[in-house]
Amino acid sequence: MPFSQLQLELDERAAAGLLRQRRTLERPQQPHIVVEGKPYLSFCSNDYLGLANHPRLIAALQEGARQWGAGAGSAHLVNGHFSPHQQLEDELAAFVGKPAALLFSTGYMANLGVIQALTGRGDTVFADKLNHASLNDAMRLSRAHVKRYRHNDLVQLAALLAETHTGRKLVCTDAVFSMDGDAAPLPELLALCEQYDAWLYVDDAHG
Template sequence: MPYRKELADVANRGLERIIRDRSCTGAAPAASSARIMLENKQLVHFSSNDYLGLANHPLLKDAAAGALEACGTGGMASRLMAGGTTYHHALEEAIARLKGTEAALALNSGYTANTSLIPALAREGDLILSDALNHASIVDGCRLSRSRTVIYRHRDVAHLRQLLASESGTRKIIVTDTVFSMDGDIAPLPDIVTACREHGALLYIDDAHGTGVLGGGRGTLHHFGITPEPWIIQMGTFSKALGSFGAYVAASRTIIRWLINSGRGFIFSTALPAPVVAASLAAVELIERDSALNKKLWENRNYLADELHKIGIDTAPSETPIIPVMVGDIETTLAAAQKLFDQGIYAPAIRPPTVPTPRLRITVSAAHTREEIELLCTLLKEVMK
């Protein structure tokens, strides 16, 4: 049987990935994305990227239902073939407003965005400088581009500057996650922006885990008070704190026009369906007018970090709602995740090759209660013994 040997090898090393299905029937689990039903077991979800708990928010559900009624389920063809809907247009205006740019474009997923936009921006003869811990979709986007990619040490601006000075390229593009998805630390954007300015480089940021979370929800540039310059390209997703699905790029009108004409994942893929787009739009509008969920998220995040410190768990390098907890080797981490599962907490083990060191990747959201956070800490204390 083809691939049986390869699969056995992955399984023997404790690295086989399996899919578990959440149950979507029954009233209780659907009421909040922080509580899920998995394998007939009610669990508190501490591994979701739904930081604001919007994935089950009535405003998003109503918006999706309205668009479903008005426009149906399918995207029909690519935007360039079938046209977008007024929902797509309104969403792009809202994102440009939120991000302080002239224009924006919706894309089908964060993965599609990075694998389409990076090759469109970095052409033959150009140079990409990429953080060592960037998301896999950025890594793949760099691989797909015809330019040369050089990796700089994680968050190391001195190394980045050294490479900017020593490496050549027609255009130089620095690519970085804003919030690193497995460690929860933040890219030193003010210093990176200064380095870009000095070297005339472009900056492409992936704000997937910053949007809705940092800067009162507006994202990482806003968090640092950085002006969205025409040479900064902001990409992010609707699939995390915004509780929906899809991605965006926000930039100057010229860059967006270029991406419409060169982003292969935009040109050659069916448009996002209107219900998904309407839900994303409702989320962006909610973030713009109401900071309550963002405040609650940070209250919960700080409470969890304080409680973890009290029981001797080091939360470094996390600065955000993503908190890696290092339990030990692959086997110990898997056993810890199983123990948590047995006691009602869902926080699966994250293993290589996703991360270099195995860990429980804990994420906390605005939808968690104090009691749920306390339960997590009590159980973590037990599994860390």
């Protein structure tokens, strides 16, 4: 394909106001930021607890780099799984009262890995229509059948669960929906999953 065709598509997206561009921050991630020389109050950061610039975390990061270097050098399953990784997994597992935990580099990778491990062909994933894009990608890659229900609509979800009788069933939802800021009714979702013998998968990135 000639590059002129790609440029035409980019021009069409720009004309429709759909061409996304990155903004360069000139100071650390904080409530007050500077973008292209102008000061702003930021409402779009995921650093809800203000930990990105916490002195203790910065010191721990520096000490970790001094002791262990700045990269693992390999995948976890080869020879990139170090004792600090294992210690963190053990502490996380103990915190939630489970026998084990598994680290992923990003929330996106966690969703892709876990949902594909839990479901496959012959299974069904039930998804809130306002789920994060990473959940949608994970469901497609799992090759499971996907049934979407209206946002936080427990009645429609119950009907979809009731009509599904084969394979594993996984209800997939954000805990807090990042675009709207509202929360999923988790106790009610869990009750439906128990009633219809389904698993509940919650992405709590914004919870």
